[in-house]
Amino acid sequence: MKCPIETRDSAEVLLAYCTRKLDAERTATLERHMEICPACREFASGQRAVWEALDAWEAAPVRLDFDRRLYRRIDREVSWWQLLVRPLRPTLVRQGLPIAAAACLVVVAGLLLERPASAPPAAEPQSAQVEAVQPDQVEHALDAMHMLGEFSYRVRGDAADSKM
Amino acid sequence: MPERVKTDMGGATAALDYDAELMLRVKEGDGASFGLLLEKHRSPVVHFLYRMVQNHAVAEELAQEVFLRVYRSRSSYEPTARFTTWLFRIATHLALNSLRDGKNERLQERLDRDSAEMPARQVADSRPSVEQKMVYQARLEEVRQAVAALPEKQRAAVLMHKYEEMEYSQIARVLRCSESAVKSLLFRAYETLRARLAHMA
Numbered sequence: 564m565k566c567p568i569e570t571r572d573s574a575e576v577l578l579a580y581c582t583r584k585l586d587a588e589r590t591a592t593l594e595r596h597m598e599i600c601p602a603c604r605e606f607a608s609g610q611r612a613v614w615e616a617l618d619a620w621e622a623a624p625v626r627l628d629f630d631r632r633l634y635r636r637i638d639r640e641v642s643w644w645q646l647l648v649r650p651l652r653p654t655l656v657r658q659g660l661p662i663a664a665a666a667c668l669v670v671v672a673g674l675l676l677e678r679p680a681s682a683p684p685a686a687e688p689q690s691a692q693v694e695a696v697q698p699d700q701v702e703h704a705l706d707a708m709h710m711l712g713e714f715s716y717r718v719r720g721d722a723a724d725s726k727m
Numbered sequence: 728m729p730e731r732v733k734t735d736m737g738g739a740t741a742a743l744d745y746d747a748e749l750m751l752r753v754k755e756g757d758g759a760s761f762g763l764l765l766e767k768h769r770s771p772v773v774h775f776l777y778r779m780v781q782n783h784a785v786a787e788e789l790a791q792e793v794f795l796r797v798y799r800s801r802s803s804y805e806p807t808a809r810f811t812t813w814l815f816r817i818a819t820h821l822a823l824n825s826l827r828d829g830k831n832e833r834l835q836e837r838l839d840r841d842s843a844e845m846p847a848r849q850v851a852d853s854r855p856s857v858e859q860k861m862v863y864q865a866r867l868e869e870v871r872q873a874v875a876a877l878p879e880k881q882r883a884a885v886l887m888h889k890y891e892e893m894e895y896s897q898i899a900r901v902l903r904c905s906e907s908a909v910k911s912l913l914f915r916a917y918e919t920l921r922a923r924l925a926h927m928a
Contacts (some may be wrong), residue, residue, distance in 0.1 A: 574910075575895070575910055575913075575914075578913065578914075585837060594731060606749065606921075608771075608925075609921035609925040610921060611920050612921070612924060612925045612927050613917060613920045613924050615887070616866070616869075616870045616873075616924045616927045617870060617874075617885075617889050617890075617920075619863075619867060619870065619898070620778070620867060620870050620871065620874075621918055622773070622774035622778060623777070623783050624779045625770055625788060629769060629773070629787060629790070629791070630762075630769070631782075631790060633765070633791050633794055633795065636791060636795055636817065636923065637795065637798055640795075640799075667749075691903045697807060717805075721743050
């Protein structure tokens with residue numbers, strides 16, 4: 564047998580021997596080797612001493628209120644989250660969607676009203692463009708404003724219902 | 728209860744340890760399974776942390792944080808490794824951070840204060856003499872100092888190897904290094920400990 568001390572990889576054999584994790588066959592081989600190898604004998608006795616010394620180091624028992632303290636921290640964390648979300652939840656459910664829809668309409672209306680200014684100049688004379696395009700846009704904008712008015716009326720109605 | 732079970736996950740059959748099974752139940756909202764995990768791993772985690780930071784109050788505080796993190800991560804938990812690998816990875820990470828935060832500043836103070844905190848060990852004689860107690864305390868102090876003097880990663884590796892009886896491969900996964908690096912860490916750590924503690928034989 565090659566001396567385990569010589570290579571660090573093989574030294575795990577000695578560690579395993581000292582912790583009684585080595586199988587019977589390898590234990591017997593190592594013990595035969597140790598009879599003629601003082602370095603391995605010294606390693607093994609030193610390692611056994613370390614093992615016993617570490618065995619003597621007992622950790623104090625865990626305090627009895629450990630779980631109670633942990634669960635209190637968990638509860639506190641959960642309740643903080645609930646406290647944050649609770650006041651927002653009914654508002655989000657009842658008014659969030661109408662508000663979002665109203666905001667979308669405002670954006671669309673704004674885009675429609677802004678289009679002539681941002682649109683590139685056409686090849687035809689500007690006076691013709693004004694006659695042909697502007698009435699349509701005004702009509703769209705009026706439709707959008709009408710829808711917006713109707714929507715905000717409903718939103719107000721919902722809010723009044725929820726208060727009741 | 729079986730320690731390891733076969734579970735089908737998305738068509739691929741994977742071996743899961745029982746703890747990972749419990750954690751998957753926690754993920755599904757089963758609080759009782761979290762209680763079982765806590766019951767099983769509370770002491771090993773606290774003891775590991777205690778031996779790492781050598782202060783009982785700090786160790787319990789860190790252990791609370793470990794289990795809190797486990798609970799917080801329940802929704803994103805995936806059993807890619809053994810549960811204990813994940814658990815001790817969190818514990819080691821917190822311990823190393825704690826040591827780095829207050830490195831060397833309070834260590835001696837902790838060692839001194841904790842000597843008084845430690846429970847008296849039961850020796851063969853039910854009423855140990857004052858001399859026996861003093862000898863035991865002196866030896867214990869020597870062990871604690873020797874372990875505390877190890878570099879942090881070596882210390883973590885020794886504690887997992889000695890007290891948690893982890894395989895090299897698992898220690899490697901906890902410390903995120905290769906198995907050969909773990910063997911090297913352990914070899915050097917035990918070499919240092921032998922030099923300091925061999926006279927206790």
